[in-house]
Every structure is written in C-alpha cells, then in structure tokens.
Amino acid sequence: xxxxxxxxxxxxxxxxxxxxxxxxxxxxxxxxxxxxxxxxxxxxxxxxxxxxxxxxxxxxxxxxxxxxxxxxxxxxxxxxxxxxxxxxxxxxxxxxxxxxxxxxxxxxxxxx
Amino acid sequence: xxxxxxxxxxxxxxxxxxxxxxxxxxxxxxxxxxxxxxxxxxxxxxxxxxxxxxxxxxxxxxxxxxxxxxxxxxxxxxxxxxxxxxxxxxxxxxxxxxxxxxxxxxxxxxxxxxxxxxxxxxxxxxxxxxxxxxxxxxxxxxxxxxxxxxxxxxxxxxxxxxxxxxxxxxxxxxxxxxxxxxxxxxxxxxxxxxxxxxxxxxxxxxxxxxxxxxxxxxxxxxxxxxxxxxxxxxxxxxxxxxxxxxxxxxxxxxxxxxxxxxxxxxxxxxxxxxxxxxxxxxxxxxxxxxxxxxxxxxxxxxxxxxxxxxxxxxxxxxxxxxxxxxxxxxxxxxxxxxxxxxxxxxxxxxxxxxxxxxxxxxxxxxxxxxxxxxxxxxxxxxxxxxxxxxxxxxxxxxxxxxxxxxxxxxxxxxxxxxxxxxxxxxxxxxxxxxxxxxxxxxxxxxxxxxxxxxxxxxxxxxxxxxxxxxxxxxxxxxxxxxxxxxxxxxxxxxxxxxxxxxxxxxxxxxxxxxxxxxxxxxxxxxxxxxxxxxxxxxxxxxxxx
Numbered sequence: 001x002x003x004x005x006x007x008x009x010x011x012x013x014x015x016x017x018x019x020x021x022x023x024x025x026x027x028x029x030x031x032x033x034x035x036x037x038x039x040x041x042x043x044x045x046x047x048x049x050x051x052x053x054x055x056x057x058x059x060x061x062x063x064x065x066x067x068x069x070x071x072x073x074x075x076x077x078x079x080x081x082x083x084x085x086x087x088x089x090x091x092x093x094x095x096x097x098x099x100x101x102x103x104x105x106x107x108x109x110x111x112x
Numbered sequence: 113x114x115x116x117x118x119x120x121x122x123x124x125x126x127x128x129x130x131x132x133x134x135x136x137x138x139x140x141x142x143x144x145x146x147x148x149x150x151x152x153x154x155x156x157x158x159x160x161x162x163x164x165x166x167x168x169x170x171x172x173x174x175x176x177x178x179x180x181x182x183x184x185x186x187x188x189x190x191x192x193x194x195x196x197x198x199x200x201x202x203x204x205x206x207x208x209x210x211x212x213x214x215x216x217x218x219x220x221x222x223x224x225x226x227x228x229x230x231x232x233x234x235x236x237x238x239x240x241x242x243x244x245x246x247x248x249x250x251x252x253x254x255x256x257x258x259x260x261x262x263x264x265x266x267x268x269x270x271x272x273x274x275x276x277x278x279x280x281x282x283x284x285x286x287x288x289x290x291x292x293x294x295x296x297x298x299x300x301x302x303x304x305x306x307x308x309x310x311x312x313x314x315x316x317x318x319x320x321x322x323x324x325x326x327x328x329x330x331x332x333x334x335x336x337x338x339x340x341x342x343x344x345x346x347x348x349x350x351x352x353x354x355x356x357x358x359x360x361x362x363x364x365x366x367x368x369x370x371x372x373x374x375x376x377x378x379x380x381x382x383x384x385x386x387x388x389x390x391x392x393x394x395x396x397x398x399x400x401x402x403x404x405x406x407x408x409x410x411x412x413x414x415x416x417x418x419x420x421x422x423x424x425x426x427x428x429x430x431x432x433x434x435x436x437x438x439x440x441x442x443x444x445x446x447x448x449x450x451x452x453x454x455x456x457x458x459x460x461x462x463x464x465x466x467x468x469x470x471x472x473x474x475x476x477x478x479x480x481x482x483x484x485x486x487x488x489x490x491x492x493x494x495x496x497x498x499x500x501x502x503x504x505x506x507x508x509x510x511x512x513x514x515x516x517x518x519x520x521x522x523x524x525x526x527x528x529x530x531x532x533x534x535x536x537x538x539x540x541x542x543x544x545x546x547x548x549x550x551x552x553x554x555x556x557x558x559x560x561x562x563x564x565x566x567x568x569x570x571x572x573x574x575x576x577x578x579x580x581x582x583x584x585x586x587x588x589x590x591x592x593x594x595x596x597x598x599x600x601x602x603x604x605x606x607x608x609x610x611x612x613x614x615x616x617x618x619x620x621x622x623x624x625x626x627x628x629x630x631x632x633x634x635x636x637x638x639x640x641x642x643x644x645x646x647x648x649x650x651x652x653x654x655x656x657x
Binding site: 059060068076096103 | 122125126129130132133135136137139140141143144
C-alpha cells in the first residue's frame with residue numbers, strides 16, 4: 001500500500017510502515033493517513049515497524065496523527081511490539097520521538 | 113475483570129495516552145514556534161534593508177537592526193512612535209494605507225521618511241498584510257533610495273555637463289566661423305587703411321584718424337585671435353614654443369574677466385625662454401590658477417601676480433621638489449594676496465574633485481588639471497600658502513632653449529620685405545585680392561590675382577614657372593587652398609606656398625604637405641612683406657631658419 005503526497009511518501013509492506021519526505025499538512029488533511037493506519041491496525045499485525053529515517057520534517061498535526069491513530073491504537077493490541085527507526089540527521093526526531101515511548105509499553109526506538 | 117471493567121481500563125489508558133500526546137504535541141509546537149521566531153529574528157537582522165511591522169492603527173510592533181540604524185531610533189523608540197511620525201508628510205501614510213487596502217499589497221511606494229534627527233530620507237515601500245503576534249499587521253520592507261538618488265543626481269549632473277560641453281563645442285564652432293569672417297573683413301580694413309596711409313603726405317591731418325582706426329583694428333584683431341584660441345581643438349601638441357606668448361594671451365583673457373577691484377600683473381623675467389609641450393595647455397594652467405586667485409580675492413579685492421622666470425637646480429641635493437632633476441627650468445608663478453589656505457586644505461589641494469567652493473561654484477578639477485598638465489610637461493607644481501598670507505602656485509617646466517637669435521632674425525626680416533619676384537595670389541574675396549595686390553605691388557612684386565582656385569590651377573598648369581610664389585587663401589569654394597597647393601606641388605615640388613587663413617590651424621597638419629608658411633589673417637603690409645621675403649629667401653638659400 002502506498003500514498004504519494006506532494007512532498008511525502010508512505011509505504012506499507014510486510015508490517016513496515018515507511019514515511020519519507022516532508023509532512024506538513026493541515027490537521028484535516030491527515031485523514032488519508034489516519035485511514036491507512038486504521039487498516040494496518042485492523043489487520044492485527046504481530047509486530048510493527050515505523051521507519052521514519054527519511055522523514056525530513058513532520059509538523060505538529062502529523063505528530064498528533066502518528067501518536068493517536070497509530071501508536072495509541074497499536075498499544076491497545078495485546079502482545080504487539082513496535083519499533084521506530086529514526087535518523088540522527090534530523091533534530092526534530094532526536095528531540096521528539098523518544099517521548100513516544102511514554103505512549104506504549106512495548107516500544108523500541110532506534111537511531112542511526 | 114468483566115468486559116465493562118476492561119473497557120474502563122482501556123479508556124483510562126487511552127485518556128492517559130491522549131494527555132501524553134497533548135504534552136508531546138504542545139512541546140513540539142513550542143519548539144517549532146521558538147525556532148520560527150529565532151529564524152525570523154536572524155533573517156530580519158541579517159537582511160541589509162530596514163523592515164518594520166506595524167498595525168494599521170500605527171503601532172510599530174517590530175523594527176529590525178537596519179531600520180534602527182538608518183532612522184537612528186532604538187527598538188523601544190520605535191515602539192513609542194506612531195507610524196505617521198516616520199513620514200516627512202504624515203498625510204502620506206493615509207495614501208499608503210489606501211493603496212494597501214485597494215491592492216492587497218504595495219510594491220514600490222515612493223515616499224520621504226523622517227529620521228530621528230529630522231532629516232528626510234527618500235525610500236520605497238514594499239508591504240504585505242500579515243498576522244504578527246496574533247494581530248493583523250503590515251510588514252514593510254523599506255528600500256533606502258538615498259544612494260540611488262545621489263547616483264541619479266550625479267548622472268543628471270554629468271548629462272548637464274555633457275550638454276554644456278556640446279553647447280560649448282557648438283559655440284566654439286560658431287565663434288570660429290565668425291572669427292574667420294571677421295578676419296577676412298579685418299584683412300581688407302587693414303590693407304585699405306595702410307594703403308590710404310601710404311597715399312597721404314606726412315603733413316596730412318587725416319593720417320592721425322587713420323592711425324587711430326588701425327589701432328582699433330588691431331584691438332579687433334586681438335579679440336578674434338582670442339576667440340580662435342578659445343576654439344582651438346584640444347588635441348595635445350608637443351612642440352617647442354615661447355611660453356611668454358601662451359601666458360600673455362591667457363593673462364589678457366583673464367584680465368577681461370577680472371573685476372576692477374582685482375589687479376592682475378604680468379612680469380616676464382625670461383622673455384626668450386622656450387619650453388616643449390602644448391601652448392593651449394599652458395594657457396589653461398594660467399586660466400585655472402588665475403580663476404582660483406580671482407575667487408579668493410572676490411570679496412576683498414587684491415593683486416594677482418603672474419611671473420615667468422628661469423631657475424636652475426645644480427644638484428639633486430638642492431632640489432626640494434619631488435620629480436625634478438638637476439637642470440634649467442622655467443618657473444611660472446601665480447600668486448595672490450588673498451586669505452590663503454590652512455594645512456588641511458593644502459594637503460588635498462590637487463586631489464580631483466576636492467573643492468572649498470560651495471556646490472555649483474566649482475568642480476574641484478581645476479588644480480587637478482593643472483597638476484596633470486605640468487607633470488605631462490615633465491615638470492612639477494608646488495604651492496605655498498598660509499592663512500592670511502596669500503597663496504602662490506609655482507609651475508616648473510624644463511627649459512628647452514633660449515633663442516635671442518630668433519628675435520634678431522625677425523627684425524632683420526622687417527627691413528628686407530620688398531622684392532621683384534612674381535607672386536600668384538588666390539583668394540575668393542575680391543576685396544582682399546584687390547587690397548593685397550596693391551600692397552605687394554607697392555613692395556615691388558609682380559602680382560597675378562585670381563579669385564577661383566580652379567582658374568589658378570589652370571593658369572599654373574599652362575606655365576608652372578611663371579610665378580615664384582603662391583599665396584592662397586585656405587577656405588575657398590570648390591577647391592581649398594591646401595588642395596590647390598597640393599595639386600601645384602605635384603607638378604612643381606619646389607614651389608613655395610604661403611597659406612593665408614582666418615581660422616586657427618594646427619601647423620603640424622601642414623608640415624608634410626609642402627606648404628612653406630601659414631599666415632593668419634588679418635595681416636599688415638609689413639607682416640605679409642616679411643612672410644614673402646622669408647619664404648623666398650629660404651628657397652634661394654635652401655636653409656632652415
């Protein structure tokens with residue numbers, strides 16, 4: 001499954017969600033991503049990987065969408081483990097992504 | 113735990129998650145906001161143009177560093193001001209706001225703003241509405257036009273000077289033409305008066321009146337000579353010449369421009385000194401230095417003294433003037449007893465565009481030009497001045513020669529002006545032909561006169577050895593005197609030619625054309641007699657004098 005926006009790209013394959021580019025949509029424009037996350041959660045995966053190593057920018061609405069529509073929903077699935085792959089290259093990731101651990105017990109965050 | 117309890121737990125966990133999400137998003141937004149604010153501050157303080165953010169009501173919420181620098185208000189001062197306070201004419205703000213409301217943005221609104229010290233600064237506004245700190249505001253980038261206006265003024269001044277130069281050129285051409293015609297008329301007046309004088313007995317009472325008329329004609333001749341000097345082309349010459357003539361000519365001109373409370377004195381201690389260079393540039397040096405002296409004395413009156421004298425420097429040690437080598441020099445000094453100059457002015461006196469005169473009264477180029485000319489002549493210029501003790505400029509030119517013998521030979525020629533040779537005289541002015549035919553005949557010559565150059569050429573072709581000398585006017589219809597001489601010299605290369613002209617001519621233009629001598633109109637019987645004799649005798653003896 002793929003979504004191609006003006007400045008970003010989302011792919012979902014083999015339980016790996018990859019986000020790349022720049023995501024700076026208005027809150028209401030995240031509905032499409034929310035819908036994808038909903039489908040992923042509905043498939044009840046045993047594990048999930050969120051790869052944002054090539055996501056250069058994410059605005060606050062995007063943070064909210066990932067937190068609420070993906071991570072909090074995943075946290076409700078019993079036994080589901082989640083990994084987030086990050087990049088040291090982007091300051092916003094270093095400052096913000098570690099706080100995602102507060103949202104889910106079974107979460108691992110990796111920086112490279 | 114039943115389903116209801118599990119749902120309650122799940123919802124509580126979700127609420128906690130949402131609370132944490134809120135914290136994450138808020139923290140993230142705060143950092144983004146801080147970063148953006150920092151970005152704005154860096155950009156606005158880095159940009160080299162003033163930037164203001166104000167409300168429509170006139171409150172100035174933000175000013176960048178460049179705005180504070182140009183308008184000399186601190187950030188706090190700006191915040192106390194009303195937008196209209198910045199305008200030279202506060203009503204202009206209303207026009208600006210209306211334009212912004214009508215167009216949604218303003219690009220290039222030209223207006224004069226006011227600095228903290230009250231001075232005006234011409235600017236152009238580029239404005240957009242925006243929300244700043246939660247308020248509807250106007251962001252205005254201000255383009256300072258001061259430098260552009262100065263450049264524009266410079267360009268306009270250059271254009272004015274160019275137009276003035278073209279105008280002067282046109283005046284010069286016109287004056288040259290007028291002087292030429294006057295010289296032709298004066299040639300007839302001189303000739304006729306001299307002939308009349310010769311016909312009268314010594315006792316005749318009329319002789320006095322004719323001599324007075326001749327004196328007046330001499331003055332007219334001098335005036336036309338000065339006009340022609342003014343019209344002289346600016347192409348540089350490099351030839352030996354008597355410096356006294358160039359200086360005397362310039363002093364005569366400056367005297368006519370000098371107010372009566374200023375006395376101009378010329379003293380020539382070295383009368384036969386020759387320097388090498390361009391006489392017109394020496395003329396310009398004297399004009400420039402005397403103009404400055406005149407300016408210095410304009411209110412109080414005084415004396416300008418011009419002195420030509422010879423000085424020698426025997427060894428390098430004794431020379432206190434840079435760029436001069438041991439040797440003999442002609443020193444041209446222009447001094448005045450005006451207010452003098454202080455050390456600061458003296459240090460910059462030869463700098464181009466440096467002037468102590470008010471705007472519009474001087475270009476600051478006069479002394480720079482003097483300096484350049486003197487250097488081009490292999491010399492040096494110095495200045496002496498003290499406040500209250502006048503000013504003296506000394507221009508040193510290498511001495512080329514001293515020629516007392518030139519004057520002597522001229523005086524010899526004066527007494528040997530008659531002869532019996534055959535002269536072909538060509539001029540399209542019948543009055544001139546008639547006058548000088550009679551003059552030369554009186555001196556013993558056999559004169560054939562012709563008023564058309566083509567007829568003269570035909571006459572010459574039939575018998576090239578009929579005449580011993582051609583005297584021809586230069587400017588004539590169909591064929592000029594120069595062309596006529598050229599055609600004749602092709603047939604008889606040793607044929608002596610005197611070219612007479614009412615215009616100023618650079619002699620070097622004729623040096624290779626075979627013309628023996630150029631005689632400027634008008635001339636007296638004595639002068640034409642001397643010229644004829646000099647050319648014919650030179651041919652006989654085959655020597656250069």
